[in-house]
Amino acid sequence: MSRRFTHIFNSLVGIMLLTEGGIYIFMMNKDDTFHLRSIIVTLLLLMAWGMSYRKQLSNENSTAWLTVTLIIMIPMILPWLFFI
Numbered sequence: 001m002s003r004r005f006t007h008i009f010n011s012l013v014g015i016m017l018l019t020e021g022g023i024y025i026f027m028m029n030k031d032d033t034f035h036l037r038s039i040i041v042t043l044l045l046l047m048a049w050g051m052s053y054r055k056q057l058s059n060e061n062s063t064a065w066l067t068v069t070l071i072i073m074i075p076m077i078l079p080w081l082f083f084i
Contacts, residue, residue: 006062010053013069017045020076041075048072 021042025035049072055065 003057006053006056006066009066010049010056010069013049013073014046014053016073016076017042017049021045045072045075 021038024038025042049069052065052068052072056062056069059065
């Protein structure tokens with residue numbers, strides 16, 4: 001797998017994580033309540049994505065870590081399926 005694909009794919013995943021996290025944090029903020037659960041889940045997903053991205057760049061088995069990134073994307077994709 002090329003480094004160019006790794007950087008482009010992981011950049012897109014990072015942008016999607018930040019966008020979706022921001023949407024959930026601000027959409028769940030009804031009646032001026034602090035929605036801590038959305039913030040925690042967003043931070044956990046960002047940390048898992050960051051570790052996976054670092055392993056993809058430093059490890060010789062980057063395809064396995066790409067699979068981990070795809071698994072990290074599952075909680076990000078599932079909520080949108082319910083809106084369709």
